[in-house]
Amino acid sequence: MESLSVGDARRLALARAGLWPRERTGLPRAAAGAEPGDRAAAHAVIGRFGYLQLDTVSVAGARSHALVLHARLSGFDPALAERLLAPGEPLFEYWGHEASWMPLDLYPAFEFRRRAFRAHPWWGDVVRKHRRVARRMLDRIRGEGPLRSADLEGGGSRGWWELTAARRVASALWSSGVLAIRERRGFLRTYDLAERVIPEALRANPMPRGQAVRALILRALEGHGWATEATLRATWRLRVAAGVADALRSLADEGRIVRCALRVPGEAVPGWVRPEDLALVPALRTDRPRRDRGVLLTPFDPLLWDRARVRTLFGFEQVLEIYVPASRRRFGYFCLPVLAADRLVARVDLKADRRAGALRVLSLHHEAARDESAADREAVRSALERTAGALGLLVAPG
Numbered sequence: 352m353e354s355l356s357v358g359d360a361r362r363l364a365l366a367r368a369g370l371w372p373r374e375r376t377g378l379p380r381a382a383a384g385a386e387p388g389d390r391a392a393a394h395a396v397i398g399r400f401g402y403l404q405l406d407t408v409s410v411a412g413a414r415s416h417a418l419v420l421h422a423r424l425s426g427f428d429p430a431l432a433e434r435l436l437a438p439g440e441p442l443f444e445y446w447g448h449e450a451s452w453m454p455l456d457l458y459p460a461f462e463f464r465r466r467a468f469r470a471h472p473w474w475g476d477v478v479r480k481h482r483r484v485a486r487r488m489l490d491r492i493r494g495e496g497p498l499r500s501a502d503l504e505g506g507g508s509r510g511w512w513e514l515t516a517a518r519r520v521a522s523a524l525w526s527s528g529v530l531a532i533r534e535r536r537g538f539l540r541t542y543d544l545a546e547r548v549i550p551e552a553l554r555a556n557p558m559p560r561g562q563a564v565r566a567l568i569l570r571a572l573e574g575h576g577w578a579t580e581a582t583l584r585a586t587w588r589l590r591v592a593a594g595v596a597d598a599l600r601s602l603a604d605e606g607r608i609v610r611c612a613l614r615v616p617g618e619a620v621p622g623w624v625r626p627e628d629l630a631l632v633p634a635l636r637t638d639r640p641r642r643d644r645g646v647l648l649t650p651f652d653p654l655l656w657d658r659a660r661v662r663t664l665f666g667f668e669q670v671l672e673i674y675v676p677a678s679r680r681r682f683g684y685f686c687l688p689v690l691a692a693d694r695l696v697a698r699v700d701l702k703a704d705r706r707a708g709a710l711r712v713l714s715l716h717h718e719a720a721r722d723e724s725a726a727d728r729e730a731v732r733s734a735l736e737r738t739a740g741a742l743g744l745l746v747a748p749g
Contacts, residue, residue, distance in 0.1 A: 353611040353629060355577055360613055361664040361693050362635040363576035363628060368654045369396055369423040370690060372640055382427040389431055393420050394441060398454050400574035400653045402447035410685050412703030412710055412742040418649040421741055429741055437534045443549060444532040448586055458549055460566045462557030465528035477519045485520050497533050497543040564598040572625050574653055577611055579622045582657050599623065615663065642692040645730030647738050649687060667695040683714045691730035703744060710739040713749035
């Protein structure tokens, strides 16, 4: 069995995540400066992971999906991230890691999930329960065209579990593949018939479940570098019964992936890596990226959502305190870790004040395990200035 040190796996993770010098990542490191080129650069980043997780929180001045792209593409306009899903673009929205935008080429791989979600994963068979609502909705979309989520009959809702029947039915029809999300405007969904959104060639050739799991595992490893089976399952929310173990064995037998242990004190953690990524490791060891140039990462960044992995690779305790009462928070409502070279050196809680033209730093915590260095302070400063500049704001104390 091959093996990697923690440092090797950490640098490989950063290279595959597009957060390392460009010659190692194979991804653009800067936006092109014009919207068509910037869209292409964003699509390249999304293609690397196979998903861009969506989230509504915008307290830091931009939503998570915009911050993920901005972290990797110097000069990228966060506002463009809100317009990426549009007719003719090579993306679709579906349940990937969570609700995500994904490359269209992955649409056939999620047929197994669309079949499973014929009964909605939260609400059960709401389409059968509300047949009249579903029939009227489909007739309306078929005859009148796409339907915005804001225009669904029944008005608004007072909370997540008090959605109107129409909104639940729309979500269920989307989850099962009858409807698709045509675009988002102001982060509001526009529903349309799947056959008017997804190319017929992709709809007509769904992948068998086993083939789909293999494709998703390879895509997950492409974004992670080295990963455990648990991380690969969690990337696409695959249950143990989804044939992951069989897929891993068959891919290994074909030489497309390699068993690789992570050497940590006292044990060897079993995992997997692609041969081409394993071959990249010696070159990564010699790289000397700047430690004083920082990057802000959202908690939902593909590098950070697996907290156990972050703890192992970075020695960093990634926390999300949105749902923690304010009096019990250690760091803040929506803290963004600061990456400098191959270390997570600090975390900042930010709030955009558009009226004052300020990006306010509500809290800043350097990692207690390290003495705060001049390079770390400069990394935090440069990360804040870069993000504030992209948002058209100035950094200010909270």
